[in-house]
Structure formats: structure tokens, C-alpha cells
Amino acid sequence: MSAPRSTASVPDWVKVPYPLLMHSLVSFPAKHILLVTINREEYMNCLPTEATIELGHLWKWYDSEPEMRCAVFTGKGKKAFCSGMDLKQRLDIVNSKQVALEYPSGSFGGMANRTGKKPIIIACNGHAHGGGFELVLNADVIFASPNATFRLPEVLRGVSALAGGLPRCMNLFGNQRTMDLVLTGRYLSAQEAVSWGLIKEIVPLDKLVDRAIEYAKEIAELSPDAVVISRLGAREAWETGVSRATMRGQEIYADVMMASRNAEEGLTAYKAKRKPNWEPSYL
Numbered sequence: 001m002s003a004p005r006s007t008a009s010v011p012d013w014v015k016v017p018y019p020l021l022m023h024s025l026v027s028f029p030a031k032h033i034l035l036v037t038i039n040r041e042e043y044m045n046c047l048p049t050e051a052t053i054e055l056g057h058l059w060k061w062y063d064s065e066p067e068m069r070c071a072v073f074t075g076k077g078k079k080a081f082c083s084g085m086d087l088k089q090r091l092d093i094v095n096s097k098q099v100a101l102e103y104p105s106g107s108f109g110g111m112a113n114r115t116g117k118k119p120i121i122i123a124c125n126g127h128a129h130g131g132g133f134e135l136v137l138n139a140d141v142i143f144a145s146p147n148a149t150f151r152l153p154e155v156l157r158g159v160s161a162l163a164g165g166l167p168r169c170m171n172l173f174g175n176q177r178t179m180d181l182v183l184t185g186r187y188l189s190a191q192e193a194v195s196w197g198l199i200k201e202i203v204p205l206d207k208l209v210d211r212a213i214e215y216a217k218e219i220a221e222l223s224p225d226a227v228v229i230s231r232l233g234a235r236e237a238w239e240t241g242v243s244r245a246t247m248r249g250q251e252i253y254a255d256v257m258m259a260s261r262n263a264e265e266g267l268t269a270y271k272a273k274r275k276p277n278w279e280p281s282y283l
Contacts, residue, residue, distance in 0.1 A: 014068075018061050023051035025076070026058070029213050032069035032220040034062055041077035044127065046084055047109055056110030063117045066280035069224050070216040073111075073139070074123040074209055081122070081148070082109065084130025109135045112163035115235065117228050117283065119219060123212035124148045124190075125205060134165035137172065140231065142198060143212045144190045145205040150198070153185040171238065172198065223262040224281035229253045256283070 010017050011028050018026055025037040036058065038045040047055075062068050075081040085108065107113035108131040111120060124144040128136045129151040136142055136150065152161045152169075160166075161182065169178040173196055181188060193199045203211045219227060233253055257263055261279050269276035 014065060016061070016065055018065075019054065019057040021054050021058065023047070023054060024058070029072075030217055030220070032067060032224075033213060033216050034068055034071040035209070035213065036071060036073045038075040038082055041075075041079075044080040044083035045075040045077070045132070047082060047131065052107075052109055054110075059110045059114060059116060059120075068118065069220040069227065069281075070118065071120045072123055072209065072212045072216050073120055073135070074212070075125050078126060078147075078205055080127040080129075080132070081124040082129075082132030082135060083127055084132045108163040111135055112138055112165070114138060115239075117232065119227065119231055121212050121216050121219075123203075123208045124199075125208055127151070129153055130161065131163055134161060134163040134168075136198070137165050137168040141200050141215065143201050143203050143208060143215070144193065144199045145208050146190055146202055147205065148190040148193070148199075148202075150188040150193055151185060152182050155183065156185045172196070223266055223276065223278050225257060225260045225262040225283055226266070228281055228283050229257045 009026075011031075013031055014028070023038070023040055025039045027035045027037075029035050036055075038047070038051075040046060040051070059071075062071055112131060112134040114120075119140040122136055122139040122142045124136060124142060126145060126147055127149050129149070130153060133150045133152055152165055154161045166178070166182060169181060173181070177196065180186070188196070188198075190199060190202050194202060201211070260283075262276075262281070265278065266276050
């Protein structure tokens, strides 16, 4: 278990200290970049209910902190990104007939059903099973180590994947591939996941997080307003369908984007042939 963070670990460019965490580590590898590491290596980085609540608060802080532009999410160690829910804790809750602590609006890990404003890049350093796979399925871009595997084993445990994984698999992979995964609980290798379009790149484990951070830096160098609005506009198709998303994107986002200071700065910099100086996003 990690020690609570101290305010001394917060860089001076962060306006508001991040929430207290006991099960994950937070660092800032570059300006505007948040690195979150699940710190339960001895438990294959499974998440008890308390860890999910902590991460739910953290992702909300990330979305609200103006200086934050991109996040990288990984797990501690060489075997697992996240092996899902802490099933021993869940069984204890069921047997005791107690009501479980309520999950945040983002569901498992605070992000399995997260919409949010800002991108989360996953550096999948091993197994992503059950809820861990559901986190991956709702990420924006995924890098993975060669030993990474993806799995929804719920049918083997007498339950079902109900944190968004089933409809997202269908959207991403289609009917037959989804049924193959969810009806058998089989492993999906990193190599197969690349061919299915889930993973952007397979990266050696010792270089995985650095590669994800470099990619996050590319995003952080862009207009934070444009990144937020482009992501939201694209994700509308995920939630509502392509035709409706196109209409909503034009209706809701276009005026806000074009009236922003960062839009003016981007166009001015282009005309002057210089690098833009972006302002924090307050969208």
C-alpha cells in the first residue's frame, strides 16, 4: 500500500492539490502530464472498492485542473496493469450481506464508464482482465507490452462484465469477435489485440511508460481547448451514433471553439509562422 501523497510532491504549476490516494501513485513526468500508477503489485493490481472511489475523485480532479492536458495510466510491476475487481473483498461483502461502498459515476476504476473531458492514455504493462479490461476498453489510446493479455473472465466466475465492457467490445470488435471473448472468457493476446485495432503499439516493457509519456507530450503541446472539444465530438459517436454526433458537434462545440482565446492564438501563430503559446483550458 502506498503512503498518502504530500503537498510537497505537487509541482508549482498545479493550481489545486490532487486528492488523497492510498492504492495508487501519482507523479508529473512533464508539465501538463499526469502519470497514475496502480500500486498493488502483490495483488496483481486488482482494485478494492476504496481504490475505485479514490480514482474516481482523481479523474474528476484531472478534468477540473486547468493545467492538466493528458494523463497516462499504468500498473506497478511486470505482470499486470489491472486484474480487475478485488474478488475476495467482493465475496466478503456478499457473504456479510452488507451494502458495498458506492462506486463513483465513472464506475470501476473511476473510468470504466467515464466520459470526462480530457484524454487518458493507457500503458498496459501485463494482464488487463475483468474490470481491468473494461478500463482499457474506455481509454483513448492504448500502448501495451508484449506480455499483455486482455480478458473478460466473468462467465467463469458466475457473473457478467457490467462496467461497460460488453457494449464497447461490440462497438470495437463486432458481434462474432465479441461473442468469442465474452462467452468463453478466453485470453486476447497483445498481438491479436493489435490486429483487432485495440492497441496502437506493442512496446518493450522497460520502455512502455516512457513511450506513453512521449505520446502524451505530443497531445499536451496542442491547444487544450481543441483537444477537449475534438475528443468530446468524437466520443459523441460512441454514445449516440455517427449522424447524431455530427449534428451535436456542430451545434454545441463549434461556437465555443471558435470564440476561444486558444483558437485565436492558433490562427495568429499560423499566420505569423511561429509556435503557438496556449493558455490553460477552462472549458
